[in-house]
Amino acid sequence: MPRQPAWTATLTFKAAVFIAVMCCALAALLGVLVHVSVAGQTVRDSRDKALARLDEVGRLYESGEPLPRFAGVDPAGLPASLRALAAGGERGTMVADFEGRPTMWAAGPADGRALAVRIDYTQSAATIDRLDRSILGSSVLAIGATLLVGAFAVTRVTRRLHATATVARRISAGDLDARVNDPRTKDPSRPLDEVATVSGALDTMASSLQRKLQSEQRFTADVAHELRTPLTGLSAAAELLPEGRPSELVRDRVRTMRALTEDLLEISRLDAGTERVDLAVHDLGPLAERVVRAAASTSGTVTEVRMVRDATVETDKRRLERVLGNLVANAHRHGAAPVVLSVDGPVVTVRDHGAGFPDYLLAAGPQRFRTESGGKGHGLGLTIAVGQAEVIGAELVFANAPEDDEGGGAVARLTLPEYVRLAEPDDEGPEEQEDPEEPEAPEDPAKA
Missing domain, CATH: 1.10.287.130 (Signal transduction histidine kinase, dimerisation/phosphotransfer (DHp) domain)
Known part of the structure; x- marks a missing residue:
């Protein structure tokens, strides 16, 4: 089954559909009521007129006088059902086509036959048709106007809901100063919706x-x-x-x-949020090697460094060393050897070959004072690494390597913004030279 477009789930679309359906239902109900009322009244007036003429024609028939052209005994075109009703001794009326035009028939008994009169029903039928078209046109205009007004009203509500949702997302992202500040909440005299x-x-x-x-x-x-x-x-x-x-x-x-x-x-x-960065341009490879050497001198741990591709980054050296040092220390403290630090362009990866990161950390990130590996530590190293990475504008992602990839293990991947050197002025193109054919201006003799 094909997936429905996203806009079909919006409140505006649902409100528009609801308003359109209700307007159509209301217009259809009112149209049917008006049509039935007007058509019934028109039919009754024509029927009364036809029966009155039938009475006049009946008196002429009884007196033996000639019948008018719109009347006759068993005339051609008289509906069979109405003919049978009149032959049975009863009077009745019926609307039917006669010579291609709508006609109101009235018939009554006359010596075992049917005495009938007809009245042109074209004007009445045209009136009903015009009424139906007017009802349909008015309904379309009313539905369109209602949809426009309803869409405007619903859009005002949805705009306020979108603003509230935007503020909620900003708060969840850490912007605790974000507020909706709906003007209706600031005025006690106004009722709240x-x-x-x-x-x-x-x-x-x-x-x-x-x-x-x-x-x-x-x-x-x-x-x-x-x-x-x-x-x-x-x-x-x-x-x-x-x-x-x-x-x-x-x-x-x-x-x-x-x-x-x-x-x-x-x-x-x-x-x-008071930390300020001290940005400078550094080569990432030598900086990562210096962090590994510092960790080896202080804790005696051995970390393998793999240089795939060096890169130049613009970052805060002290904070970056803090992030990498915490990642390497965490790999040795909670993982298993060998620990490998890889530099591939602006991406630094620290991997161990232990049991990997716990599920809670992969799902929600590191949590303070929570460790599940049984090693030493307070669970603050990775928290600090995440915070410092955010300060320097880097992305730190935690994952577990597949078991079939050298035995699995925990993988921390730090992606830094790469520094792009601007082209030197000499590289932009040759300098403009003077036209050799253009003669030099003569010296001003007054300055000689």
């Missing part, structure tokens, strides 16, 4: 959500900021402990707490 009620409810929900998120962001930032001072003192005190297993455990926990605090501060800045 359903669309204004929905718009007001959406604005209220957005304001409440914004307050709650801002409160949570301030709480996270305040907690992380307040923890920095005691952790600094705790770190200094831990360095004074005598060497041994207990002091190593204390120093390790302090380092973990400091790293967590710094991550929380970074996330709070990303949530606040």
